[in-house]
Amino acid sequence: HLKTYTQNANGENYEKKWYEHTKKLVGEYIDHHPVPTCLRNHAFIQEVAAGGGPIQMVTKEAFQDPHLETVGWENFLGMTVGQAVVWASQNIDPKYTNPELTTSEPYVMGSHATCSGAWVSGPEDLSPPEYFWGYNRMLTVDGLFGAGDTVGGSAHKFSSGSFTEGRLAAKAAVKYIQDQKAEGINVTDKQCDDFRETIYKPLENYTVGQNEITGGTVSPSYILPIQGLQRLQKIMDEYVGGITSNYMTNGNMLKRGLELLEWLQEDLENVGAEDYHQLMRAWELKHRTLTSQCVTEHTMFREETRWPGYYYRGDHLKLDDENWHCLTVSRRDPKTGKFTLEKVPVYHIVDEKEKKQAS
Numbered sequence: 001h002l003k004t005y006t007q008n009a010n011g012e013n014y015e016k017k018w019y020e021h022t023k024k025l026v027g028e029y030i031d032h033h034p035v036p037t038c039l040r041n042h043a044f045i046q047e048v049a050a051g052g053g054p055i056q057m058v059t060k061e062a063f064q065d066p067h068l069e070t071v072g073w074e075n076f077l078g079m080t081v082g083q084a085v086v087w088a089s090q091n092i093d094p095k096y097t098n099p100e101l102t103t104s105e106p107y108v109m110g111s112h113a114t115c116s117g118a119w120v121s122g123p124e125d126l127s128p129p130e131y132f133w134g135y136n137r138m139l140t141v142d143g144l145f146g147a148g149d150t151v152g153g154s155a156h157k158f159s160s161g162s163f164t165e166g167r168l169a170a171k172a173a174v175k176y177i178q179d180q181k182a183e184g185i186n187v188t189d190k191q192c193d194d195f196r197e198t199i200y201k202p203l204e205n206y207t208v209g210q211n212e213i214t215g216g217t218v219s220p221s222y223i224l225p226i227q228g229l230q231r232l233q234k235i236m237d238e239y240v241g242g243i244t245s246n247y248m249t250n251g252n253m254l255k256r257g258l259e260l261l262e263w264l265q266e267d268l269e270n271v272g273a274e275d276y277h278q279l280m281r282a283w284e285l286k287h288r289t290l291t292s293q294c295v296t297e298h299t300m301f302r303e304e305t306r307w308p309g310y311y312y313r314g315d316h317l318k319l320d321d322e323n324w325h326c327l328t329v330s331r332r333d334p335k336t337g338k339f340t341l342e343k344v345p346v347y348h349i350v351d352e353k354e355k356k357q358a359s
Ligand SMILES: Cc1cc2nc3c(=O)[nH]c(=O)nc-3n(C[C@H](O)[C@H](O)[C@H](O)COP(=O)(O)OP(=O)(O)OC[C@H]3O[C@@H](n4cnc5c(N)ncnc54)[C@H](O)[C@@H]3O)c2cc1C
Pocket: 079, 080, 111, 112, 147, 148, 149, 150, 157, 158, 159, 160, 162, 163
């Protein structure tokens, strides 16, 4: 374990300073050990707003120990190579200079920090009956299995949890086949042809639309994946609690964000791809837009701030366990694109005492 800690520009431990303030927002959640990452982010954001930035990660002490220095580089290069590249570009050797720490654009991962992701069946031995539907890790779509970052319900899977879950899902999928549950699946030629046409449409959009361009790269008939990506990023950033707004949003901002996402989705029917690589980019963009719509819907439905430091609902700034100590599940109607959401209970299968001991 790399023993680094953070400090403000004056060398003070600022996290302590924000304890009472954070307690008012989240209650006893702040007393968990280790302190939840979102709440450490929250202290960071408050400290910077109060004039204490830039924040530093204190690496100079730990890196004097050659073993910890090796561990440190393994961690940094393993987690985020880009960070090491930034240090190189700024002439920072963490052994001699404490690097600056900052927050980033939010990103969506089922395995980390929040519980977002696809809704899957739990295991046969531990699940409450309504959370087990025949095969561990099977989605609500019969015969489709998921694991790792794609699957929700657990905030602390990380790498080892993700590959373990992959193994569980694969075993359950094999059992599904052995039980002959997959026998009835018939795919017609027409289904394949329709699917092929949909998938390759961005190539056709490009090939046809390209003829209308007389100079430059801007087309009156299609948008490029990079243009769509920038537009998506801007919508999420400004309306759905991105870094531009210091992670702050509210019901009206989210509603507006959803409108803008709907228009983006309409325009993505006309995304153009000049080759297979851009075709992949086009589909990544379409899927990211769907994920963004889902994130926005869930953030709007949950009228509280469950993870201060990751995002804030300015109109419901507190963590509200009385009304929102639950999971929220959604279904998107594939025909209309509309979401329906509901609350479902969280069951604590690990005893509170055991949990405290473990932490
Ligand atoms: C910045 C950062 C730091 C992290 N730090 C840690 C850490 O210190 N310790 C830790 O344990 N975990 C860490 N994690 C989490 C960990 O990396 C993930 O939980 C884990 O990699 C998830 O594994 P996965 O197999 O579910 O997904 P992934 O590893 O993302 O694998 C999904 C794969 O699917 C491929 N793919 C996507 N679409 C398609 C398609 N249409 N067709 C074919 N292939 C496709 C992708 O290219 C990718 O290779 C970190 C994550 C991030 C982003």
